[in-house]
Amino acid sequence: MKAEILAVGTELLLGNIANTNAQFLSERLADLGFDVYRHTVVGDNGERLKKAFEEAFSRVDLIITTGGLGPTKDDLTKEIAFEFFNKKSVVHKETLDKIEAYFKKMNRPMVESNKKQAYFPEDVTILCNDFGTAPGCGIEENGKILIMLPGPPKEMKPMFENYGIPFLEKFSDCVLTSKILRVMGVGESKAEEMIHDIIDNQTNPTIAPYAKEGEMIFRITAKADTKEEGYKLIEPLETEIRNSLGIAVYAEGETTLENVVGELLVKKNLTISSAESCTGGLLAGTLINYPGISAVYKEGAITYTNESKVERLGVSEETLKEHGAVSRETAEEMAKGVALRSNTNIGISTTGIAGPGGGTKEKPVGLVYVGLYFNGEVKSKEFHLVGSREKIRITTVLRALEWIRREIIK
Amino acid sequence: MKAEILAVGTELLLGNIANTNAQFLSERLADLGFDVYRHTVVGDNGERLKKAFEEAFSRVDLIITTGGLGPTKDDLTKEIAFEFFNKKSVVHKETLDKIEAYFKKMNRPMVESNKKQAYFPEDVTILCNDFGTAPGCGIEENGKILIMLPGPPKEMKPMFENYGIPFLEKFSDCVLTSKILRVMGVGESKAEEMIHDIIDNQTNPTIAPYAKEGEMIFRITAKADTKEEGYKLIEPLETEIRNSLGIAVYAEGETTLENVVGELLVKKNLTISSAESCTGGLLAGTLINYPGISAVYKEGAITYTNESKVERLGVSEETLKEHGAVSRETAEEMAKGVALRSNTNIGISTTGIAGPGGGTKEKPVGLVYVGLYFNGEVKSKEFHLVGSREKIRITTVLRALEWIRREIIK
Missing domain, CATH: 3.30.70.600 (Ribosomal protein S10)
Incomplete structure (x- = not known):
């Protein structure tokens, strides 16, 4: 089936926000076997919105809208859609109760205009909003299908996943x-x-x-x-x-590498410390995104200078002189040093040239070493990364975390 | 003048990327006094693209397109646009020379299809691409204006700023x-x-x-x-x-807080070290985004445990017992400790409860202290932040960097 996505909101036309909803829905619709033919964004304007509906339904059989379901006068998507399908709205008791309960829970007064959000024609399918007050809905008539979703991605995504897809499945034989x-x-x-x-x-x-x-x-x-x-x-x-x-x-499913590594560390009760040069705190900063990390992460050193590598981590001055700060040897001594001084099972280190300056022919921008101390054993890996300073630093963090993960599960 | 933005690219309809170009152009057009009426995204399909042109020009006088200027068969924007305006293309020598020079510089072979990018009607305005091979162009005929820009934001933005806006200004009396x-x-x-x-x-x-x-x-x-x-x-x-x-x-203009702080530190030759608890390396990781930072940033400690605060920074056990790790006193001792041990002019510290767990009635999630040691003097600030763990940590970093900036220029 051919589909179009229609976003409604003047804030999109002013460039205040990007239309990330269209990206999300396109990706999901492609997975579900629908062909998305067009994205359209119109402002909060009844006449233009009506035209957009007419045009899109002249091209395809499924339209998904985002936005314009709020309680204010600017929120017109439902009104225009019901007019298009020639349907009259009545108050939907169950939805009204839910909206009232939502305001009670949030300890905020409910205003009259919020009631508007509980009005729907009797023969539509209401899609619950578990993260806000504006419910969505699904309509099918004469082979034309319309799904209306709220604008905020945090409300739109779960509504589509949990209620939108099951609604769509009704029009599928599977x-x-x-x-x-x-x-x-x-x-x-x-x-x-x-x-x-x-x-x-x-x-x-x-x-x-x-x-x-x-x-x-x-x-x-x-x-x-x-x-x-x-x-x-x-x-x-x-x-x-x-x-x-x-x-x-x-x-x-939906997770991140740092969550996976954090969970593994906690599950295996493996303590960890970090010693960073080129990533400058970004590796620890990423790992610490995992909320339970304090059970295993002890401490980290950001050793940007040679002196701090010697003083804080016990990297030998000879190593620095002979091999340089950006070397396999230094990475290994950093990892071992931080683990021994912090008394942790794991020590992870990074040293490299993130650029844009500082590169030489022997040690070009993008050359990065990661050191890993793991229960008494120390190893290192050499990477040749490309991209901006930021890209090189982020990639280093991902490679380091991935190495920890593989070392734990091996 | 009314305007529409038309993005061309099947990758947008598949949800592989979000249409951030439309956001950027909308924001800039609003600044320039244009009213954006609609965004449209169509795939790499000649017929649908042609229809989109016809529809948009029936509504408004200015269309800006992004995408579809590349060398492959899929890239149709120019062909369809020139057909719409009934214009014939010839090779544009200057542009061809530039494309050839670009490939030479990148040390990559130029293929025949790249020549396609140098074909333009004689009476259009070519918009230079300083960051890629696909030039854009501007057309004006019978009161209808069309600007075609490339898809990659890194090419599109400078082209619009440097060549697109001056082209638009020609149709303005100012x-x-x-x-x-x-x-x-x-x-x-x-x-x-x-x-x-x-x-x-x-x-x-x-x-x-x-x-x-x-x-x-x-x-x-x-x-x-x-x-x-x-x-x-x-x-x-x-x-x-x-x-x-x-x-x-x-x-x-276009810059970031860390660049401003980094530049100030280098200019004033003020060395700096960091001691982080709740931000866990993110503060140093952000500051180190500034490429010249190695001249002044010495080292940092990520002291997640009480022991590491005592051992690495010299925070007194009494302070931790009496006031807790999340306190003004601890923040100040952390800042002073790291500055004295690293022998830097400035020491910056963070300690707080980023959540989602760990909050109490006295010390709720979002309570954050930042400590600042500055040439012998130590101070602290208390913040009550809201939002997710990530938001609280990012806001803490911004507040800390902003404080350093204000302290330097005061």
């Missing part, structure tokens, strides 16, 4: 089930090559690969009569992918 | 000149209130305020016959704003 596998430590083309045959030979489930910052994501989507059957279809394919990619598959 | 002032350390509503009268009483120049993460941006735009006159019009208004907001104005 149920769609999907699973996300996150892959780290193999390049995009390499990962696709490794599972090339699996991708090529599949029609149901399908596999959609995406490259995100420093990682690959594979979304496996199955069509079946029930969710259960869908998972059964996904299972053998998932096993096949996992067998091909091995430990490069670092997680399932 | 020249637009603008200046950006960046404001930190006053809330959005407070900042707007402070210069309320200035904003209200202005028609030329105009002032557009934006709230970005942790800062306010004021763009002053003047209409005049020449750039010079424009700056003359901006000057008294800028002085008035600077007088009202004082040192809260931290910079002009």
